[in-house]
Amino acid sequence: MIRRVFLLLCTLLAPLPAVALPSFAEVRSAYRPSEATLLARDGRPLHSLRVDMQVRRLAWTPLADISPALLRAVIAAEDKRFMEHGGVDWLAAGSAAWNNLRGSRTRGASTLTMQLAGLIEEDGQRRGQRSFFAKIGQSTAALRLERSWSKGRIVEAYLNLVAFRGELQGVAAMSRSLFGKWPHGLDDRESAIAAVLLRAPNVPPETVARRACSLLTELQRADECRGLEAFTFQALNNNLRDLRPEAPQLAPHLARKLLAEPGRDRRSSLDADLQAFARDALRRHLSALSRQNAEDGAVLVIDNASGEILAWVGSSGDLSGAAEVDGATALRQAGSTLKPFLYAQAFERRLLTPASLIDDAPLSLDTGNGLYTPQNYDPEYRGWVSARHALAGSLNVPAVKTLVRVGANAFQDRLKAHGFASLKEDGDWYGYSLALGSADISLLMLANAYRTLANGGRWTPLRAVPARDATVPPCRQGGCEGVFAGQPRAVDTPAAAFLVADILADRAARAGTFGLESWLTTPYWSAVKTGTSKDMRDNWCAGFSRRYTVAVWVGNASGSPMHDVSGISGAAPVWREVMDRLQRAGTASSTAPTAPPAVVGRDIRFEPAVEAARREWFLKGTEMGVIRAARADTLARITYPTDGTVIALDPDIPPDRQRIPLRLSAPAQRGWQWQIDGKVLARASNPASWLPQPGRHQLSLHDARGKMLDSVDFEIRAMRGKARQTSR
Missing domain, CATH: 2.60.40.10 (Immunoglobulins)
Structure with missing residues (x-):
């Protein structure tokens, strides 16, 4: 009689939206873990990141991966006749109805199937309601579910969608968080605790322990009650346990920029093995510098041809006091790393040649606010030096004199064209110090600017996803501004870019400052430049081979200065280690690039012989055989x-x-x-x-x-x- 009344009411009063129920496949397909995973270019997981902060859900757990002990406990606690009824437990429903008529409190008659119907209801607002008509709606949906779903699929979906405690939703998140194991490993005691949480997820631990013991006794496992209260207290107070992801956690900074939708994995352009190598190289070297107050750094590796970023290491991880700060996008003083672009502009405008002599001598320039007196990194002055030796040896006074010739505004315009969008003021605002890197830049901007030199002066945007995928800029503001967007453009002429690259690859030209053997001297062709900002707060090393560009920053995210750490001792060893690894991979050419048609070679000598005679490159039309010091x-x-x-x-x-x-x-x-x-x-x-x-x-x-x-x-x-x- 009760069954016939319920069926009639279900038919007459069931709301229309309940008619269209999703299939098991649709429910599973719509399920989204609270995490998303960043993938390497070959599809391997690189980094998992929680994106949904409302609930904590892990990947869907199949029924075969759920402990039988948990299934027994949940059915015993929530729906004893689950395997017998067709969606509605008529005996329980009748008993509940009779008790309600008598005015006494009673346990609800919702079956697992009815609860599942509430969990997958589209609006979700009816979940947990106990009104008469709400029960009718759930009963109708449950009857339909039982006709189209198997019992196994019903319980599988239920355990993946149900909330256990706090933000924990689904059996995987509950099992990993409370007990530190996957669902297939849950024992009787753990299963009983999980099962009683379904009815009252946030009751005190002592209440959970008491109810779990009652359930264990009902399941003839009363011996598991010994020490259960202490065990329950420990489990429920560990619910903030970090759910260790399966991904190796290699690229946190890029993951935070690319991952936005729960459960949606994103393929990046990163090379998984190279990313791990670059991270380890940075951490290894910073550990050696720990006594010199150097705790942080960043590394970028770029494919010159495609612009794809192959490694993005934003910090040193737990070696840093601010590991969340992305050193690849942070704006910091550039030091001497901007000098190559200044000399390229001077060569292009035929104001200098690589053989031109510049007087490296004490200099004072009137700025209107006082005298500007640049000094070299070491206190000595070299006298007359060629532009080749001045750039390769990173001499400051010749760079300032070159800026005077080029003009601060013209140089600032050239830097903006190279992608240094962080230079918001005009050249006069920065003044002569712009030649020595007083402007704030990011490692991303610097790396792509050096890549531009490697590509013959042609600028193109970077990519953080493979070229075959849709372009997804990971960021647009701050240190990312202008890096991932913009039309390809010719910034330097191929001839000027070639001259600068040849100088940056000249071991002999840099020997006066760095010695013949240093971290910059590679057994294969590479062009490289270091830089150190004021008070040794930042040091940089950026350079390229025929195929790759590598840029490294070492410093402190807090901005505190390092102790006696320069670009050659801080960033350069990491640059060299990563560049060597790329060369060992056998994909990089070891030969020097060919001179473009607008460049000619000429044997030169100096009068007086301030430098040894050599073979030098010139822009066609500027070549000369004898180089003399310039007149006043x-x-x-x-x-x-x-x-x-x-x-x-x-x-x-x-x-x-x-x-x-x-x-x-x-x-x-x-x-x-x-x-x-x-x-x-x-x-x-x-x-x-x-x-x-x-x-x-x-x-x-x-x-x-x-x-x-x-x-x-x-x-x-x-x-x-x-x-x-x-x-x-």
Whole structure:
């Protein structure tokens, strides 16, 4: 009688949305673990990351991988006649209805199938409701489930979808978190604890232990009650245990950037073996530097042709006090790593050749706010040195003099074209220190800029996923800005890029600073440059072979300085170890690149013999056989105002207080003159200033014979006067 009444009510009152029930395959397909996994380029797991912070779910567990002890305990605790009924336990339902009519409290009559129907209900809002009509809806759905699903699939789906305690959902997350094992290994005692949590997930441990003991007694396992309360307390207070993922956890920083959807794995461009090697190389070397306050670092490896990132190591892991900070994207001072781009621009504009002599001597430049006096890394000055030796030996004074020739604004524009999007100010804002790396950059920007040199001056964006997959930029802001997006473009000419690469590969040219044998000297062709920022807070090593670019940063995420750690001792050993590993793989060419058509070789000698005679490369049309020190008139350049400067006059400041100082990069010779718009203004050998007039002007420097040595164009703008306030 009770069964017929229930069937009639189920037919008349069941809500329409319950008619369309998903299949077992659809439920399993829609299941999403709270984690996602970053895959290597060959599909191997690299790093698993929890993405869904609402619930904690692991991968779906098949019925065959669930302990029989847990199945017995759950059926005994939740649905004793599960194997006998067709979705609704009519005896339990009748007993519950009779007790409700009598007004007494009773245990619910929901079967496992009815509970499963509630778990997979689309809106999820009816879950846990005990109203009469809610029971009717669950009963209807349960009857349909039993007609289309097997008992095994019902219990499998139930144990994967049900919540056990707190955020733990599904048998795998419960078993791993509470007991530190997979579901197939659960014993009788553990299964009893898990089963009683289903009805009251968040009751105190002593209550759980008491109910679990009752269940064990019912299952004729009463001997398992000995020590159960202490065991239960330990298990339930370990529910924050880290669920160790199956992936090797090799790329946390890239994983956080690429993984966004629960349960959705993402294939990256990373090489799993190379990623592990680069991480281990960095950690090994930093361990050796621990007494010198160097605890963090980052490594990037890029395929020159495709732009695919093959290794992305963002930190040293547990060696770091800030392991979450991604050293590949953090903005830090560049040190000497920007010098190659400065010399490439000077070569391209034919302001210098690799053989040009530059005076490495004490230098003071007037900045308007005081004197700027650059110094070399070591306190000595070399006198006349070629641009080749100045760049390879990372000499600071010649770099600043080269910047004076190129112009700070022009150099800043070139750096922006190389992908250094973090340079937000114009060149004059950075001033002469831009030649020595005062600007903040990221390792990602630096690596791709060096890759641009390796590719003959052609810039293309990087990729963090294989070329065959859709482009997925892992990040767009901060140190990632402009790295993964942008149109391919020619930045340096192939000839200028070749000259710089040849210098950076010249073991003899760098010997004066680094010695013939150093971490930079490889038995195969490679071009490399180091850099160290102020107070040894950061050091860098970036370089490339014919096929790969490797960039390394070593420092501290906190920004604290290291103790006597330079680019050659900090980052260079890691760079060399990774580059050697790439070479051993047999995929990198060991021969030097061929000179492009616009480059010619010439035997040269120096008068006087400041450097040994050698074979040198030149841009076609700039070659010469005898190199002599430059005269003073070839060294002097106008440093203020710079070309293109716009100066605004303030009407509230007296005109005499707005005079513009005229400055040179080197002392003026006797008879030199300043001219404004073709008219003689003053002698250049004495301090001079000019009372500005609105309009466009040309300032030029002339020698004693009237020959123009340098000129700049600039503009003076007059601001309107402020409105005067009057009173009556």
